Amino acid sequence: MGCAGQASPCPIQQVRDAFPYGRRQHEALDALLDEITNGVVQPLAPADHDHERWTAWGQEHFGRSWYDVPFLWAESYFYRRLLGAVGYFGTGPWQRADPFAPFKQAELRGDAVEEELQALDALASVPAEERATALLHASLWGNRADLGFRVSAGEPAVADAAVPVLVSDDSATLWQLLPAGTSATVAVVADNAGRELIPDLVLIDHLLAHGHAERVVLHVKPYPYYVSDAMTADVVDSLRRLIEASGEAGRIGGRLWKAMAAGSLEVRTHPFFCAPLPYEEMPEDLRKECAGATLTILKGDLNYRRLVGDRLWHPTVPFAERTAYFPRAVAAFRTLKSDVIVGLEQGTLDSLQRSVAAWRTSGTHALIQVRP
Numbered sequence: 001m002g003c004a005g006q007a008s009p010c011p012i013q014q015v016r017d018a019f020p021y022g023r024r025q026h027e028a029l030d031a032l033l034d035e036i037t038n039g040v041v042q043p044l045a046p047a048d049h050d051h052e053r054w055t056a057w058g059q060e061h062f063g064r065s066w067y068d069v070p071f072l073w074a075e076s077y078f079y080r081r082l083l084g085a086v087g088y089f090g091t092g093p094w095q096r097a098d099p100f101a102p103f104k105q106a107e108l109r110g111d112a113v114e115e116e117l118q119a120l121d122a123l124a125s126v127p128a129e130e131r132a133t134a135l136l137h138a139s140l141w142g143n144r145a146d147l148g149f150r151v152s153a154g155e156p157a158v159a160d161a162a163v164p165v166l167v168s169d170d171s172a173t174l175w176q177l178l179p180a181g182t183s184a185t186v187a188v189v190a191d192n193a194g195r196e197l198i199p200d201l202v203l204i205d206h207l208l209a210h211g212h213a214e215r216v217v218l219h220v221k222p223y224p225y226y227v228s229d230a231m232t233a234d235v236v237d238s239l240r241r242l243i244e245a246s247g248e249a250g251r252i253g254g255r256l257w258k259a260m261a262a263g264s265l266e267v268r269t270h271p272f273f274c275a276p277l278p279y280e281e282m283p284e285d286l287r288k289e290c291a292g293a294t295l296t297i298l299k300g301d302l303n304y305r306r307l308v309g310d311r312l313w314h315p316t317v318p319f320a321e322r323t324a325y326f327p328r329a330v331a332a333f334r335t336l337k338s339d340v341i342v343g344l345e346q347g348t349l350d351s352l353q354r355s356v357a358a359w360r361t362s363g364t365h366a367l368i369q370v371r372p
């Protein structure tokens with residue numbers, strides 16, 4: 001979360017600086033910061049629309065120090081409380097005003113996105129298979145948000161070139177599940193907006209345009225979360241950004257816009273995407289939804305923690321074993337930003353452990369894992 005003395009930026013300060021909030025919001029943010037630093041976790045007010053839901057999701061954590069509750073729970077609840085403090089769920093003037101919108105907008109309008117969109121022109125003329133790999137990697141590394149659509153492919157420099165940056169790569173299995181010309185439905189559970197969502201949308205366009213999927217359902221967060229997580233408004237902004245671009249990016253945007261109207265691309269959301277719970281505990285309606293998809297692709301680090309279980313598993317525990325509960329085929333695209341990892345070959349683990357890189361947490365490494 002980066003508050004209370006941690007090195008990364010504190011979202012409380014970030015939103016304070018980014019919005020001309022009134023006294024009431026500043027006081028509520030002060031109180032939240034004080035609660036996190038010196039106090040104990042307070043429940044939501046009984047009148048809050050999601051009071052019952054959060055009680056079910058972790059009543060046992062209320063009244064304990066923020067430092068003593070599970071990290072996954074604390075992070076999720078923190079974002080819920082932050083939104084409460086700025087009046088996001090209220091009926092006042094700040095109702096539904098995304099406190100992170102200024103950061104998302106700046107990224108979308110930045111030079112990096114512009115360059116990445118322009119690079120799509122060069123990609124349009126390369127053979128379909130090579131393009132598919134480049135787009136898959138762009139979506140994957142978009143999770144680190146510092147790599148674009150380079151034809152030369154998607155992999156950032158790392159300290160130790162002897163160690164593979166893709167620590168697991170099941171992309172061949174992914175393409176086997178989605179051969180061109182199938183009537184597959186693909187569910188994509190999005191992670192970050194901006195520099196991650198744009199390559200996700202470009203990949204979705206490729207799946208639809210080349211017959212790897214007949215229908216794609218893009219799942220986004222129901223409210224602002226983890227600063228940059230994508231919501232419906234971010235999908236709209238990204239689609240507009242694509243459409244306004246020249247060349248191939250603009251054409252992709254136009255196709256996606258039409259796909260939305262035709263129903264071959266659908267945006268959906270569910271409260272569970274902001275839940276502090278593993279996917280193993282997903283509710284029945286979401287389980288049915290995933291069972292109906294040929295493949296569900298989960299993007300990002302947090303989704304990975306929730307998919308395999310937020311624990312320090314031995315890295316060679318099979319991915320298939322940890323995801324056996326998932327109702328149908330599932331894929332994880334993730335740059336490594338936390339200690340949780342499974343599904344590594346012993347040889348890969350050995351070379352990673354010999355390297356000097358902080359490979360588990362620095363975002364220099366990534367994986368594509370698939371359980372058919």
Ligand SMILES: O=P(O)(O)OC[C@H]1O[C@](O)(CO)[C@@H](O)[C@@H]1O
Nearest residue numbers: 143191192300301302303337338
């Ligand atoms: O956007 P992503 O890839 O889900 O990353 C979020 C990650 O960042 C953190 O908030 C901090 O490292 C992790 O807790 C979390 O897993």
